[in-house]
Amino acid sequence: MRFPLTDDEEAFRASVSDFCARALPRSLKERVEAGVDLDRADYVGWQQTLAAGGLLCGAWPKSHGGKGWSALQSYLFDEECSLAGAPWLLPFGVNYLGPVLCEFGNEEQKRRYLPGILDASTFWCQGYSEPDAGSDLASLKTRAVRDGDHYVVNGRKIWTTMAHWADRIFCLVRTRAEGKPQAGISFLLIDMKAPGVTVRPIVSMEGRHHLNEVIFEEVRVPVADRVGEENAGWTIAKFLLGNERLLVAEIGKQKRTLRLIREGLDHLRESGAPLSGRTWVRERLAELEARLMALEWTALRIVRTADGGPTPASVSMLKIRGSELEQALTEFAMDVLGPAGPRYDPHMKAGDADPAEVRRNGVVARLLAARAATIYGGSNEVQRGIIGRSLLGV
Incomplete structure (x- = not known):
């Protein structure tokens, strides 16, 4: 029993299935289906294969390098890749930050960061949860204090997936302590190689290392790498979390x-x-x-x-x-x-x-x-x- 699709939707589904059948290496498919722990090259290699086929960021607007897929096409793409035995499509750049930049980023941020997501050359991770701010995300405490053309960031993020492989991290930080907690949050893009950034591994229940704690100690981040207005990050956070939960x-x-x-x-x-x-x-x-x-x-x-x-x-x-x-x-x-x-x-x-x-x-x-x-x-x-x-x- 299948959900009724139009002829165009069925053709789209078939095109993704055919691509995966041609492009997904058999050895990678077998390791995914066997539940073997994959490495960075496995994930990035598959994303680069999708990028070369023009499928990695298909849900993005055409004006930003995507194909303008509908929500249903994005769903069908994810389903066919999974059924084919493809690795998990790391969402942090493609499904999280990319749409955020398309919606809230300025032209310079789009010019600088979107190409690295489109061709899978930049590996992003997400800095949301903290030791005392998980489900209650608005209570986050990582501080970003303005110092001229930079913010100075101090704090900790936790449960950060693949941070040990990442080139950059997008973070929610507190830029104002007064008023409602949601009203003092900003959205920053931070270089993982910046002085003061430390990554500590967290071994999860299955005995594998996917998660990390990320520590910021006097990390200087250009104001130009703030997405949206200062103290307006909560709106961006809600936009991103909607995408995350739809994918979960x-x-x-x-x-x-x-x-x-x-x-x-x-x-x-x-x-x-x-x-x-x-x-x-x-x-x-x-x-x-x-x-x-x-x-x-x-x-x-x-x-x-x-x-x-x-x-x-x-x-x-x-x-x-x-x-x-x-x-x-x-x-x-x-x-x-x-x-x-x-x-x-x-x-x-x-x-x-x-x-x-x-x-x-x-x-x-x-x-x-x-x-x-x-x-x-x-x-x-x-x-x-x-x-x-x-x-x-x-």
Whole structure:
């Protein structure tokens, strides 16, 4: 059962699928589907391949180097890349900062920074969360004090994905302490190689290093690298967070996970009988398929009308349902493996063991990584609060 698409939309979907089939290296696809930890070259190489094919920033306006895709086309692109086994498209430049600069940046900022995102030559990371400001982002404390043509930045950001690989970071900083917390925040672009920037690794639950703490000590940032007006960063932050939460549902990735579970069931047996025939397996599988179909149709209804901007409540609903389904899928995969699942090496690479062992290892990695899905991008408790305020006025 598929959501009805127009002929043009089906043709677009097919063109992305064909591109991935031609351009995605088989070895990379196999490592992604096995859950092997990827390196910087894997992510950047795939983004450069997309850039060469004119697909990396297709959702951007044509006036800024994109193709002016609709929200539905962007959704179909993400889904087809995921189904093909492509790596996660690092969103920080392409989906977060790029649209921010297109909407709020001045001409010099666009000229300086958009080309490096378009060709995947500049690696960006995001500096939002702090040790005491996660879901309550407006309480952030990283200070930026004006000193002539520069700001002097002091503070800490945490849970910063891929900061150890990044060339630059976009940050929310406090430029005014008085008044409402939201009214004293600005949006800065900071060179990760600037004096005073320190990156400390954080090893996550699955034993891998994707996250970091970023420390700023007397870091000088040109005023020219402030996006928007001083103390007007909260408007930009909300614009960016809407894009982030819309992407968090990751429906294409979840469809790929379900497909891999189905394929794995073909090779598993219990007491000599195929595991796929067990009642509990069939019931769980049917439930997860129904939840995924409902999520997909809901997302497609939203993106059909999202070119004017989806409502906060609808984005929050997708974030909640998508993250909870991701956890349910990884838990089911682990239950299916049974006693074979718990053997785990976070640093296992393809070739370190037989392919079946590598895939089992990846199941555990996905299970552990999915624990954070209901937290990042704004915790699900916060999302329920947004829904309550938007729809019920509570």
